[in-house]
Amino acid sequence: MSRVFAPRSPRAAIVGVAESDLGYTPHRTVLQLQAQAARAALEDAGFSFDEVDALFCAGNWSWSPTLTLAEYLGLRPRYSDSTNIGGSSFEAHIEHAVAAIEAGLIEVALIVYGSTQRSDRSRGRVSPTYRLTEQFEGPFGLPTPVGAYALAAMRHMHQFGTTSEQLAEVAVATRKWAMLNEKAMMRDPITIEDVLTSRWIAEPLHLLDCCLVTDGGGAVVLASAQRARQARKPPVWVLGHGEAHTHATIANMPDLAVHQAAIASGQTAFAMAGLRPEEIDVVEIYDSFTITVIMTLEALGFCPLGEGGAFVSGQRTAPGGPFPMNTNGGGLSYCHPGMYGIFLLIEATRQLRGECGPRQVSGARLALAHGTGGVLSSAATVLLGKD
Amino acid sequence: MSEEANYALPQSDPESAPYWEGIQQGELRIQRCAACQRHVFYPRTLCPYCHSDQLAWVSASGRGTIYSYTVVHRAFGPFAAEAPFIIAIVELEEGVRLMTRLIDAPRERVRIGAAVQVSFEQVSGRPPLPFFRLAE
Numbered sequence: 001m002s003r004v005f006a007p008r009s010p011r012a013a014i015v016g017v018a019e020s021d022l023g024y025t026p027h028r029t030v031l032q033l034q035a036q037a038a039r040a041a042l043e044d045a046g047f048s049f050d051e052v053d054a055l056f057c058a059g060n061w062s063w064s065p066t067l068t069l070a071e072y073l074g075l076r077p078r079y080s081d082s083t084n085i086g087g088s089s090f091e092a093h094i095e096h097a098v099a100a101i102e103a104g105l106i107e108v109a110l111i112v113y114g115s116t117q118r119s120d121r122s123r124g125r126v127s128p129t130y131r132l133t134e135q136f137e138g139p140f141g142l143p144t145p146v147g148a149y150a151l152a153a154m155r156h157m158h159q160f161g162t163t164s165e166q167l168a169e170v171a172v173a174t175r176k177w178a179m180l181n182e183k184a185m186m187r188d189p190i191t192i193e194d195v196l197t198s199r200w201i202a203e204p205l206h207l208l209d210c211c212l213v214t215d216g217g218g219a220v221v222l223a224s225a226q227r228a229r230q231a232r233k234p235p236v237w238v239l240g241h242g243e244a245h246t247h248a249t250i251a252n253m254p255d256l257a258v259h260q261a262a263i264a265s266g267q268t269a270f271a272m273a274g275l276r277p278e279e280i281d282v283v284e285i286y287d288s289f290t291i292t293v294i295m296t297l298e299a300l301g302f303c304p305l306g307e308g309g310a311f312v313s314g315q316r317t318a319p320g321g322p323f324p325m326n327t328n329g330g331g332l333s334y335c336h337p338g339m340y341g342i343f344l345l346i347e348a349t350r351q352l353r354g355e356c357g358p359r360q361v362s363g364a365r366l367a368l369a370h371g372t373g374g375v376l377s378s379a380a381t382v383l384l385g386k387d
Numbered sequence: 388m389s390e391e392a393n394y395a396l397p398q399s400d401p402e403s404a405p406y407w408e409g410i411q412q413g414e415l416r417i418q419r420c421a422a423c424q425r426h427v428f429y430p431r432t433l434c435p436y437c438h439s440d441q442l443a444w445v446s447a448s449g450r451g452t453i454y455s456y457t458v459v460h461r462a463f464g465p466f467a468a469e470a471p472f473i474i475a476i477v478e479l480e481e482g483v484r485l486m487t488r489l490i491d492a493p494r495e496r497v498r499i500g501a502a503v504q505v506s507f508e509q510v511s512g513r514p515p516l517p518f519f520r521l522a523e
Contacts, residue, residue, distance in 0.1 A: 135397035141466030150457035158499045200460040251486045
């Protein structure tokens, strides 16, 4: 059940964002990428490391990533949060950081992510043993996460008549945005036919329905309203936030055709902000796979359940279309270092600041960043706005 | 390539041991909650619906229907050599869902809603697992 909040004046704002090197970075460790992103985000904010009093990060490169990273960066945070609910963790970190700011515990939070999964070739490694809840799924050989999203896509097609062409619309439109972003890894145009004739990974998902596997990192600086007014650039206010999770293993997802975690996180965030989906100018939605986007659009209320396929058809989400979405080129074409959520916040902030050059959505005042983690397990929604 | 044939094994534990012992004996065991009467899978200490601890092992019928499926063309590690294969989530008559692999199932006959039956199989020298076959 989502709670209902009365809209109120924002208490916190994003004041700094940055990426590290992206793509293939065998010359960098996962700590170097995070140091690079953290420094650049603090410079973007006009803040120093000494002003940071809370550290948020998520990753599987350390048993306690905030301990390791704080020591490495020379930070002694008085608030620490390494919540890991998958790729949506960083949207959840925003919620947790705003709550800590409202409670008066902190003033400046640094949220950081980094991964060298591509250089490490760690993707797709099979566990040495299947323990605890893994023992009932692992032995059958489903490649995760892609196989789990394929099971959801098959069910969505069965229940709502969604087609492979509709899934492909997402990949094609997202590539068009990537062509406008010089940092995007994949910038050659593709067609719906290209998606449909790319090789099967797990039916009904083709290669071009799947996100990239890259290295990379990012950082976001969040500050209290008072501190945000001292930042180098205009604040990007957090107007609403929500998070939820419903399951961990795909066989335990309550309904494989409905992203229930996103329904809950979206309702909470929109109620808190006092906004409706149709008021949002630019939308950044986690695109681990094309089906993720369609199910999330439905869950957040941009269209009714089951109509996500029709909603994205006719390249409505492409540059110049009526629904600008995933404007950096997304996890499908820009970068995807394992947990993509931090990049949704970075792009939404840049769009509201008007920093996006050829891909700028003109007049954008309200943005949504929505992360999905695990196997459609978790969701966290953040609504942002400028003065 | 060194990973081939190096299958990870499910690690039985105090809670799951009756399940794996059942598999060895050709029986699919799930739990049933005496408080709310619902069946539960995978095994737990507390019912996930009513949080009673009155969970008891029962023998499942082994009959169910395909809730969703995917044809896996690219698998990881030792499973790569087995692709393509079909993974399904089966909904048992008792109402619980579980992940499995369909065997001897022609692609054109596999559809959501199709009736399936459990079949304990040893594949690639691994210990038996609860695979499913099309029932017709």
